[in-house]
Amino acid sequence: MLLSRRSLLASASVVALAPAAWAELPVMRSRRVEPVPARYVRLKPSPFADAFEANRRYLLALDPERLLHNFYQSxxxxxxxxxxGGWEAMGIAGHxxxxxxxxxxxxxxxxxxREVAARLDHALAEMARIQAAHGDGYCGGTTVERDGRTVDGKVVFEEVRRGDIRTGGFDLNGGWVPLYTWHKVHAGLIDAHVxxxxxxxxxxxxxxxGYLAGVLEPLDDAQMQRVLHAEHGGLNETYAETYALTGDPRWLRMAEKIRHKAVLDPLAARQDRLAGLHANTQIPKVIGLARLHEVTGNPAHMVAPRFFHERVTQHHSYIIGGNSEREHFGQPDQLAGRITEATxxxxxxxxxxxxxxHLYSWQPDARWFDFYEQVQLNHIMAHQRPDTGQFVYFMPLAVGARRVFSSPEDSFWCCVGSGMESHAKHADSIWWSDARTLYVNLFIPSELDWPERGLAVTLxxxxxxxxxxxxxxxRAPRAAQALAIRLPGWAKAPVLTVNDVAARPVLRDGYAVLERRWRAGDVVKVTLPMAVASHPTPGDASMVAFTYGPLVLAADMGPADAQFEGVGPALVTASAATGALxxxxxxxxxxxxxxxxxALTFKPFFSQYDRRAAVYFPTFTPAGWAGARAGYVQAQEEARTLARRTSDIIHLGEMQPERDHQFRSEHSEVVNWSGRSARRLRPGESMRMVLARRPGAAVLRVLVARGDADRKMGISVDGQPLGAGQQVKGGEGHFAAIDYPVSGNGAKPQAEVVVTALQDDAVLYEMRMMTASSPARDPAVQS
Ligand SMILES: [Zn+2]
Incomplete structure (x- = not known):
């Protein structure tokens, strides 16, 4: 529904329903700049506009009545x-x-x-009908298993309301992250309004x-913290935003109550305890705190968001600006050992x-947009195919890895959802402003036409x-107006002209600021020289990645649909690594x-949708390479052989891998050590899971802490107990790998594995089902 006099009146009547005693609307004291509303910005032809169009087509291809399927039933x-299909059919419908x-x-x-507006309006009309049928404000589509049957997930909320709260870390009373899903719907409704x-x-x-507040308000702090132990997205953010829109202090109390202390308190004390945590579970909590700062002015809420951003971007992020390996943070400044298929x-x-x-709006410094540009260009633009509008979940940075894209109707991963948003907002952060200054933060072709400010500028x-x-x-107003152009950190000697005359801008906070009375026809030209730069990888300075201006470069390792079987490339240079290119x-x-x-060909990483790529390169001096060559080739071949032998692997203590392998355990506990998640079984406790197996003799490889290598545990595969294990030579740092031969010939493609702790606790990090010997080549392209 487009904005009309009728809808404005309807909005006014909604506001009139509010209680009379509302406080004054909060003052956004901390925000010094605001993005220019996207309705004044048009994307001009560019890869960003292509991404926006592909995404728009996908949004229109989706049927809200199908997305609402479970909502109707509920x-x-x-x-x-x-x-x-996909996650929509797996308990999490609604996200x-x-x-x-x-x-x-x-x-x-x-x-x-208008077409998208009409589709949105229809979805909202149906949601209103569904909500009215519930009669208590509830409107959800999550489901949960009860007594072997799939039932409406509303039961979980009602259990929590009664103080019945159970979570094994990733679920809430057996439901798959219902509060995470709830947050997405709440946020979607706020955005439809705003x-x-x-x-x-x-x-x-x-x-x-109101419904969820009614569930959570009766809980005491200990109960609340138990609820918040399960992933809950940015629930604190949506309540802070609801308060900002209404001024009703009830929503502010909710936003403050939804404070997950185990994560936010250390961050507020400027402690990086992120290693081992599920990364994307934490970021929205921090965004919520940032929003809470904005709506309350409480400076205490600024600390954690700033500290967290600094730690993640400077100590936990890869060259493309993304973070996490298999969804988790590792030890700070230790990325070189975590360059895998699941980064x-x-x-x-x-x-x-x-x-x-948020952080930029408090402190308009160009360096915030150096990061924004880095991640938008090299990760977000890489994760959507501009032809189909489909998305990648993990952006694999391992040598020779390829991107796995979603399917339109059978994926619906979290990253499909966030991808739909990411590519709908390429126009929303280019231009920013305060009362006197128009900021140009991103160099994305666009037209700004802002009638209220009398400003029109094309980029x-x-x-x-x-x-x-x-x-x-x-078009420009009569009064002088400052134009602040971001000078990216990667541009060493920028040059500006105004109407082809060299400009002498004021340099401020990373911007070139030109203040004058602008006239229609004035032209500012910006030259930002791009050069190749090399970047050492945290954890191993001899491993480097390359950029050209803002672009991450990747070596082309061949087409995605062909197997990559080569040895990952290394570079030998006598001087700076950039000299190799x-x-x-x-x-x-x-x-x-x-x-x-x-021979290696380097291209911008983001557009390698159908290619296998290499982003990180071990580098050697000529003398160093002479000594390292044999070991390098051998190590690469061993890694490749291991990959070839592996039929399946489960990373224990991690949500998605456990779900994918039908993990079951009554009492085991998720623990973290040395930046990795694990499952701990106490004596007598057991866990079971299903691992894929290939025909022929097999080996089950179990990863434990090196100090635990002698501990005995009971393991069976398809009911057959395994004999003694043998420790594999070498191994990964703090960890030891134990190989257990598996009997039988693997007639079935899947094997049920049961592990029981005997006299000692058993702490297991991963389990890998492998063939007993190495096949000649990969049986199938798996990734
Ligand atoms: Zn995701």
């Missing part, structure tokens, strides 16, 4: 369409709807798109806010960009492939010769 209404609502609101808020200005959204949103979950970057916008550029941009003033003609293209004399 309310006892006939569901008109079948449920989607995609929430992201979809926000994404549609972003599109409508940017372009006024960005799409749809009058239906606010009453549904307040109904939702950089997309949701984390989506959330870190959100957090960056033309072929960035990131070339380091030039042109700003043309189309020579221009190869095309924009952002370079060539190099690898240590084994192989």
């Amino acid at each position: 309310a006892g209404l006939p569901a008109p369409k079948p449920v989607y 995609s709807l929430g992201h979809w609502l926000t994404a549609c609101a972003l599109v409508v808020g940017n372009t006024g798109d 960005l799409a200005r749809n009058a239906r959204a606010m009453p549904i949103m307040l109904g939702l806010a 950089c979950e997309a949701c984390n970057s989506y959330n870190m960009m959100k957090l960056t916008r 033309d550029t072929a960035m990131p492939l070339e380091g030039r941009a042109t700003l043309t003033v189309k 020579a221009p190869a003609g095309g924009a952002g293209q370079f060539r190099a010769v690898g240590a084994l004399d192989e």
Whole structure:
């Protein structure tokens, strides 16, 4: 529904329903700059506009009645369409709807798109109907298993209301992160109200806010902390936002009550205890705290968001700006050993960009946008295919890895949801302003036309492939106006001209500030020289990645649909690593010769949608390589052989791997040590899981702490007890690998593995089902 006089009146009547005793609306004391509303910004042709269009097509391809399938059923209404597949059919239904609502609101808020607005309006009308059928504000689609049957997940909320709270770390009373899903829907409704200005959204949103508040308000602090032990997205953020929109102190009390102390208290004390934590579970809590700071002005709430952002971006992030390996933070400054197939979950970057916008608004310094640009360009743009609009979950940075894209109707991973949002908002952070200054933060081709400020400016550029941009003033107010152009950290000697005359800008907080009375036709040209730079990897300075201007470069390891069987490339240079790369003609293209004399072609990483890539390179001096060559080749081949022998692997204590392997355990506990998650069994306790197995003799490899290598445990595969294990020579640092031969010939493709602790606690990090000997080549392309 587009903004009209009618919808404005409807909004006014909603506000009039509010209690009379509301406090004054909170003052956003801490925000010094605001993004220019996206409705005044149009993307011009560019890869960002292509991503936006592909995403818009996907949003329209989705049917809200299918996303609402479980919602209808929960309310006892006939569901008109079948449920989607993937995560939508796995208990978490609603998270995609929430992201979809926000994404549609972003599109409508940017372009006024009538088709998307109509689709959004229909979804909201149905939600209102569903909520009315419940009668208590509830409107949800999560489900849960009870006595072997799948039932409406509302039961979990009602149990929590009675103080019945159980969580093994990732679930709430057996439901898969219902509060995480709830947050997405709450946030989607807020965005439909604020960005799409749809009058239906606010009453549904307040109904939702009231229902959950009714569940959580009776809980004491200990009960609340138990609830918050389970992943809950940014519930504190949506309540802070609900308070900002209404001024009702009830929502502020909720936002403050939803404080997960185990994570936020150490951060507020400036302690990095992130190693081993599920990364994307934590980021939204910090965003919520940042929003709470903005709506209350409480300076105590600034500390954790700033500290967390600094730690994550400077000590836990890869060269593309993303963080996490298999969804978890590791030890700070130790990334070199964590360059795998499962690096950089997309949701984390989506959330870190959100957090960056808050911190920037408090302190408009260009360096915040150095990070934003890095992650938007090299991770977010890499995670969506511009042809199909489909998304990547992990952005694999392992040598020779390829991207695995979602399918339109059978994935619905978290990163599909956050991806729908990420690519609906490429216009929302380019231009920012305060009362006197217009900030240009991102070099994305766009037109700004802002009637209230009497300003119209176009930004033309072929960035990131070339380091030039042109700003043309189309309309300007009479009074002097400052134009602050971000000078990126990667540009060493920027040059500015105004109407082709060298400009002498004031340099302030990373910006070139030009203040004057602008006239229509004024042209500012910005030259930002791009050069190759090399970046040592935290944990191993001899491992380097390369950038060209803001672009991360990747060596092309061949097509994604062909097996990568080579040895990962290393580089030998007598001087700086950048000396290994020579221009190869095309924009952002370079060539190099690898240590084994192989020809390497480097291209921007983000657009390698159908290629296998290498991003990190071990580097050697010529003398160092002479000594290292044999060991390097052998280590690479051993790693490849291990990958070839592995039929399945479960990382214990991690949510997704455990779900994927039908993990079951009555009493085991998730523990973290040396930056890794594990499961601890006390004597007599057991756990079971299902691992894929190939025909022929097999070995089960179990990873334990090195000091635990002698502990005995009982392991059976398909009911057959395994004999004694043997420790594998070498191993990973603090850990020891124990191999247990598995009897039988693996007639079934899956094996049930049961582990029982005997006299001692058993603490297991991972279990890997392998063939007993190495196949000649990979039986199938697995990743
Ligand atoms: Zn995700």
